[in-house]
Amino acid sequence: MEFKHFSVMAKECIDGLDIKPDGTYLDCTVGGAGHSTLIAKKLKNGTLLCLDKDENALKVSQERLKTFGERVKFFHCDFKDFKKAMQAFNIDSFDGILIDLGVSSYQIDTPERGFSYMHNAKLDMRMDQTQKLDAFFVVNNYSKQDLAKIFKEYGEEQFANNIAKNIVLARETKPIETTFELNEIIAKSIPAKFKFAGGHPSKKVFQAIRIEVNRELDGLCDCILNLARSLKKGGRLVILSFHSLEDRAVKNAFNILKTDCLCPPEMPICSCGHKKEIIVLTKKPILASEEEMKENSRSHSAKLRIAEKL
Numbered sequence: 001m002e003f004k005h006f007s008v009m010a011k012e013c014i015d016g017l018d019i020k021p022d023g024t025y026l027d028c029t030v031g032g033a034g035h036s037t038l039i040a041k042k043l044k045n046g047t048l049l050c051l052d053k054d055e056n057a058l059k060v061s062q063e064r065l066k067t068f069g070e071r072v073k074f075f076h077c078d079f080k081d082f083k084k085a086m087q088a089f090n091i092d093s094f095d096g097i098l099i100d101l102g103v104s105s106y107q108i109d110t111p112e113r114g115f116s117y118m119h120n121a122k123l124d125m126r127m128d129q130t131q132k133l134d135a136f137f138v139v140n141n142y143s144k145q146d147l148a149k150i151f152k153e154y155g156e157e158q159f160a161n162n163i164a165k166n167i168v169l170a171r172e173t174k175p176i177e178t179t180f181e182l183n184e185i186i187a188k189s190i191p192a193k194f195k196f197a198g199g200h201p202s203k204k205v206f207q208a209i210r211i212e213v214n215r216e217l218d219g220l221c222d223c224i225l226n227l228a229r230s231l232k233k234g235g236r237l238v239i240l241s242f243h244s245l246e247d248r249a250v251k252n253a254f255n256i257l258k259t260d261c262l263c264p265p266e267m268p269i270c271s272c273g274h275k276k277e278i279i280v281l282t283k284k285p286i287l288a289s290e291e292e293m294k295e296n297s298r299s300h301s302a303k304l305r306i307a308e309k310l
Contacts, residue, residue: 007035008240008302009286013035013304016238018236020046021044022044022045023096024047025094025095025097025098026051026094026230027048027049029051029102030050030051030074031057031061032057032060032061032105033061035100037064037065048072049085050072050075051078053078053128054107054129055130062074075088078128080220082223082226093231095235096236096237097231099224099227101240101242101246102302107127112124113125114135115206116206117179117183117200117206119179120179122136122177122179123139123182126214128214135213138150138213140171144164148165151164151204155206155207155208158194159190163186167182179206186201186202186205217245220253221252222253224239224249224253228253228278234309237309238306239305240302247303251305254305257276257277279307281306287304
């Protein structure tokens with residue numbers, strides 16, 4: 001299947017990066033190279049470092065960006081390990097960093113990857129297919145309590161307890177192997193009047209399992225802090241998030257970085273010594289235009305936040 005990815009708010013992201021032709025840039029999640037292609041086109045003597053935990057995404061992006069030659073570098077890792085890539089290419093700081101936290105269209109639309117409740121496939125959902133933890137293990141081995149917890153926290157699923165209970169009951173007979181088997185259990189666990197309120201009944205549970213499998217929220221706030229501190233003065237940090245939990249981590253990181261003192265309010269004198277590190281350029285997140293939302297349904301939930309390093 002062709003690797004397709006529709007870059008959300010592409011113009012807004014590129015404008016937000018304020019690209020210098022001789023600058024050094026980091027695309028934390030290169031995916032199908034949509035954003036990276038636009039960045040690379042603006043570089044003359046600059047460097048673009050592309051990361052992705054999906055090896056297939058890296059192979060595709062390498063092919064798509066080969067015309068830019070040595071300007072573009074590639075490294076296979078979760079962007080939370082970005083310092084490994086910096087060391088590998090002897091990069092000490094960046095003029096701009098882009099994080100697109102969305103799942104690529106290719107991953108969702110490739111049935112055998114097991115991300116989508118719309119295709120019948122083996123439960124998988126791994127972005128990095130070299131890792132051991134997959135959706136099959138989560139669904140068939142996590143306790144009822146742990147399943148309910150991730151459905152509540154990562155999916156904000158109202159019927160988390162009932163779904164978790166029915167998953168545990170079903171797997172006593174046989175393992176739950178496919179996305180459609182899981183769909184059936186979820187559908188039976190939700191009262192009829194709520195079943196299609198807010199979209200497909202499996203949407204929230206599949207999101208929760210995907211986040212758990214790929215550890216998407218683990219250390220995200222701390223990673224954003226470290227990324228911001230890897231920027232040069234005047235460098236830009238541009239972050240696209242796609243659900244409330246991601247956006248909350250981005251806001252929390254920005255709130256820390258834009259604040260002079262982090263001491264508790266009751267402290268009469270500052271003892272933390274923390275100094276403001278960024279200016280937040282988006283008081284409210286930028287949302288996709290109505291036109292883009294019509295063309296790309298995956299842009300509906302996107303929020304773009306931009307900060308500049310002091």
